[in-house]
Amino acid sequence: MKVLFCTPTASTSGIAKCASYLMDYFIANPYAGFDIELFPMDSIKYLGENASLYKRIPLGIRAYTKVILRLKQTLKISRPDIVHINSSASLGLIRDYIILWLCKKNGIRTCMHFHFGRIPEICRQNNWEWRLMKRVVKKSDKIIVMNDTCYDSLSTLGLKNICNIPNPLSPKVIEIANQANSALNWNNVIFVGHVLPTKGIYELFEAVSHFNKINLYIIGQDPLGILPKLEKIYPELFSQGRVHVTGHIPQKEAIAMMKKGLFVFPSHTEGFPNVILESMVCGSPIIASSVGSIPEMLDINSNFQCGICVPPKNSQSLINAIEWVYNNRGAALEMGALAKKRVFDKYNINIVAKRLVDTWYSAVSNTTNNQ
Numbered sequence: 001m002k003v004l005f006c007t008p009t010a011s012t013s014g015i016a017k018c019a020s021y022l023m024d025y026f027i028a029n030p031y032a033g034f035d036i037e038l039f040p041m042d043s044i045k046y047l048g049e050n051a052s053l054y055k056r057i058p059l060g061i062r063a064y065t066k067v068i069l070r071l072k073q074t075l076k077i078s079r080p081d082i083v084h085i086n087s088s089a090s091l092g093l094i095r096d097y098i099i100l101w102l103c104k105k106n107g108i109r110t111c112m113h114f115h116f117g118r119i120p121e122i123c124r125q126n127n128w129e130w131r132l133m134k135r136v137v138k139k140s141d142k143i144i145v146m147n148d149t150c151y152d153s154l155s156t157l158g159l160k161n162i163c164n165i166p167n168p169l170s171p172k173v174i175e176i177a178n179q180a181n182s183a184l185n186w187n188n189v190i191f192v193g194h195v196l197p198t199k200g201i202y203e204l205f206e207a208v209s210h211f212n213k214i215n216l217y218i219i220g221q222d223p224l225g226i227l228p229k230l231e232k233i234y235p236e237l238f239s240q241g242r243v244h245v246t247g248h249i250p251q252k253e254a255i256a257m258m259k260k261g262l263f264v265f266p267s268h269t270e271g272f273p274n275v276i277l278e279s280m281v282c283g284s285p286i287i288a289s290s291v292g293s294i295p296e297m298l299d300i301n302s303n304f305q306c307g308i309c310v311p312p313k314n315s316q317s318l319i320n321a322i323e324w325v326y327n328n329r330g331a332a333l334e335m336g337a338l339a340k341k342r343v344f345d346k347y348n349i350n351i352v353a354k355r356l357v358d359t360w361y362s363a364v365s366n367t368t369n370n371q
């Protein structure tokens with residue numbers, strides 16, 4: 001069986017990281033009778049979270065046209081048995097639908113992999129994105145989502161070809177975490193990600209300002225120049241040297257830092273954030289917003305919680321969670337230990353890769369077809 005693996009590759013997004021981890025794994029661990037070829041679908045550079053549709057649409061049309069023309073040639077040359085498409089939806093669904101149409105025209109099976117957690121929200125809104133998504137999923141032979149809530153939303157369409165497969169943890173991350181000789185400091189709060197309003201950066205600063213001894217470490221880029229604005233709002237945090245901004249640093253250094261404190265990730269919206277997996281393997285206490293796959297990743301609704309989830313856009317809930325961790329350090333450490341165990345048991349790349357391969361074989365061998 002030959003798989004054409006179509007995915008963005010040139011960004012630092014979760015979808016690109018996951019693709020890189022899987023491609024490295026399949027190259028290092030070849031399956032008998034199985035071949036996988038990478039097809040990069042890099043298109044639009046980051047335009048900022050406030051970029052309008054009027055700016056994104058013309059750029060998207062030009063970029064997607066190039067991708068589709070390249071793919072058309074690749075299908076003729078490579079003749080894959082199945083095409084796997086990594087998608088983050090939005091305007092990319094137009095490109096995805098055309099790719100699916102091309103594959104059907106050439107008798108090639110397809111697997112649509114949605115790398116985002118907004119499906120329930122899109123379903124409730126019943127907008128243009130949901131109508132386009134319904135067309136895409138009904139034309140796909142297999143559909144992969146990343147959590148139970150997304151699975152349940154698509155199941156309302158009566159589809160029987162949906163799988164829930166999480167992103168894997170990179171073996172490289174495990175190796176780095178095991179080698180990092182970092183001690184937990186309860187006065188440190190660690191944030192990893194872009195400094196953006198949608199990452200909950202304002203709520204994070206508001207929460208930290210309520211504590212006298214917390215040092216806040218910001219690991220990530222500031223593409224919109226928000227940090228100078230935050231310094232004006234919270235001048236004492238900066239003047240007292242309690243805010244430490246590293247910018248983008250190598251993964252090895254970032255993971256070593258994540259082991260040195262309480263990991264806090266108050267994002268407003270997420271799919272399946274790899275940074276949560278990375279924090280889980282560190283074994284440190286975790287506080288994150290209850291969006292996307294995060295509650296499922298941290299097993300919040302079980303008796304073996306691996307962290308604390310708080311509502312997004314809620315500074316007071318974030319303050320309460322931090323206070324709870326400091327007042328219940330033994331329980332917080334136990335959650336961290338459970339997180340480390342869960343990430344090995346559930347998100348092991350060997351398990352995830354096998355489920356993907358089984359899904360592809362199932363799609364190729366299945367004679368039924370959604371049109």
